[in-house]
Amino acid sequence: MKVAVAQIAPHWFDREATLKKVINCTLEAAGQGAQLITFGEALVPGYPFWIEQTNGAKFNCDTQKTIQAEYANQAVQIERGDLQALCDTAAANHISIYLGIIERPKDRSGHSLYCSMVYINQQGEIGSVHRKLMPTYEERLSWSPGDGHGLVTHSLNEFTVGGLNCWENWMPLARAALYAQGEDLHVANWPGGLHNTQALTPVLAMEGRSYVISVCGIMRPQDIATDLPELQALKESSDTFFASGGSCIANPDGSWLIEPIAHTEGVYYAKLDHAFVRRERQNFDPAGHYSRPDVTQLIVNRERQSTVKFK
Numbered sequence: 026m027k028v029a030v031a032q033i034a035p036h037w038f039d040r041e042a043t044l045k046k047v048i049n050c051t052l053e054a055a056g057q058g059a060q061l062i063t064f065g066e067a068l069v070p071g072y073p074f075w076i077e078q079t080n081g082a083k084f085n086c087d088t089q090k091t092i093q094a095e096y097a098n099q100a101v102q103i104e105r106g107d108l109q110a111l112c113d114t115a116a117a118n119h120i121s122i123y124l125g126i127i128e129r130p131k132d133r134s135g136h137s138l139y140c141s142m143v144y145i146n147q148q149g150e151i152g153s154v155h156r157k158l159m160p161t162y163e164e165r166l167s168w169s170p171g172d173g174h175g176l177v178t179h180s181l182n183e184f185t186v187g188g189l190n191c192w193e194n195w196m197p198l199a200r201a202a203l204y205a206q207g208e209d210l211h212v213a214n215w216p217g218g219l220h221n222t223q224a225l226t227p228v229l230a231m232e233g234r235s236y237v238i239s240v241c242g243i244m245r246p247q248d249i250a251t252d253l254p255e256l257q258a259l260k261e262s263s264d265t266f267f268a269s270g271g272s273c274i275a276n277p278d279g280s281w282l283i284e285p286i287a288h289t290e291g292v293y294y295a296k297l298d299h300a301f302v303r304r305e306r307q308n309f310d311p312a313g314h315y316s317r318p319d320v321t322q323l324i325v326n327r328e329r330q331s332t333v334k335f336k
Contacts, residue, residue, distance in 0.1 A: 026182050029054035029062040030293045032217075032272040032286060034243040037071040038251035040099045040107065044069055047124060048114050050292055055118035057294060060147070061181060065214050065242030065272075066125040066191045067140050070099040072216040074244060074267045075256060076163045088255045093167060095253055100129035100138055103154065108143065116149025121181055123188050123240075125214045127168075128154065132331060137169045142190050142214060144179055153177045157190040158199060174329040178206040183299040184236075188212035191221070194229060202325045204312040209235045209277075209302045217241040217268025223285050230275035234305040236282070236297050237275045243290050244268035277305040 031050045036042035047064060054062040066072065075081065075092055083089060101107045108126075115122055121144070128141040140157040156171025176199065178187040187203035187210075194200070194213045203211065211233055215221045222239040230237040244267040249260045259267075266288065273285040274295050282295050309315050 026061070026184060026297045026299075027057070027059045028238065028274075028295055028297060029057065029059035030238060030240050030272045030274065030283070030295075031062055031064050032241055032243060032270050032293065033064070033068070033290050034245065034248040035068050035071040036250040037244065037248050038095060038099050038253070040070045040101060042250065043071070044107070044111060048111055051111070051114050051120060051122060052118065053292055054294075055120045059120060059294060061121045061123070061186070062292075063123045063212050063214065063238050063240040064125055065240050066142075066216050067127055068124065068242055069101055069126045070096070071127075072242065072244065072268065073164065073167045075259060076166050078259060079255065081163060081166050089166075092253060092255050095251065096127070096167065097129055097136060097138055101126040102129050102131065102135070103143075103151065104131050108145070108151065112145055112149040112151065115145045115147060119147045121145060121147050121179075121186075123212045123214065125190065128156065132329065133169070138167060139171055140164065140168045140190055141171070142175065142188050144186075144188070146179065152179050155188065155190070158193055158196065161192045172330040173202070173325050173327045176202045176325055176327060178203055178208050181210070184210040184297070186210040186212065188214065191215050194225060198323055200229070200233065201312070201323050204233055205323065207312075208233065209299070210297065211235050211237045213237060213239045215239060215241045215271070217243055217266075217270050219269070219271040219285055219287055222271040222273055226273055226275045227279040227281070230277055231279040233311060234277045234309055235302060236277055239271070239273050239275075241270045241272045242268050243270050243288075277302050
């Protein structure tokens with residue numbers, strides 16, 4: 026199966042422009058024969074890089090309120106149809122998509138934000154929306170904690186594909202929940218950085234005896250699309266990269282299929298051979314012959330959490 030890894034920059038704080046870029050990459054990948062394309066964490070409308078650079082922890086701060094309000098305005102509301110054009114593109118070109126978004130769901134008041142990983146299948150249907158279980162460090166000042174509803178896998182040709190957001194990939198029980206569902210192609214999406222992907226990606230591949238795609242974003246001062254005065258300092262920053270990429274693919278034995286690529290935008294391609302998975306499972310299968318469910322078991326709550334239940 027041919028897969029595509031889209032290491033691209035968002036039009037930061039511009040949902041529509043970033044989604045157009047995602048659609049163009051999807052069309053390119055489909056034209057190259059890819060059956061799956063993957064995108065980085067929080068790509069639409071971008072990762073909250075402002076928090077650590079603008080005193081994001083200051084309480085009841087007008088600057089932080091203004092930035093967060095515009096971030097919410099540019100977030101994705103699936104119920105509104107924000108992803109419909111992308112779904113139509115997937116269906117028309119028979120390609121599946123994993124995309125990182127900032128979601129503003131109506132089922133949690135319509136104003137709080139979640140870092141979500143959306144899977145769109147080759148029929149253009151949204152198969153799952155996985156809200157990040159625990160935002161990392163300063164992310165908690167912008168994003169809300171998710172739930173287990175999206176801890177699911179999907180059949181894609183011979184493969185069973187699943188995914189986790191960024192540092193969720195360090196969470197052994199979250200990984201185990203996907204292994205138990207037969208995952209043999211794992212997608213880990215990140216905002217970008219070799220420090221995230223270079224060491225961990227081969228470990229995930231060896232642990233799961235699966236292919237692992239680590240897909241990253243790129244972010245530079247020139248990618249800041251918003252005219253908010255509160256963010257002008259970031260646009261004028263001397264930092265070359267807020268996020269520097271690092272996308273890669275590891276084989277089921279931990280060797281590199283695509284070594285980490287940094288500092289460049291692009292769509293990168295690889296062919297995956299399912300027989301490689303079967304060979305590596307011969308001596309270790311984490312949820313199969315090398316598991317002991319009579320000794321240790323994992324319980325997963327996949328109920329979508331809400332503050333109210335109507336009867």
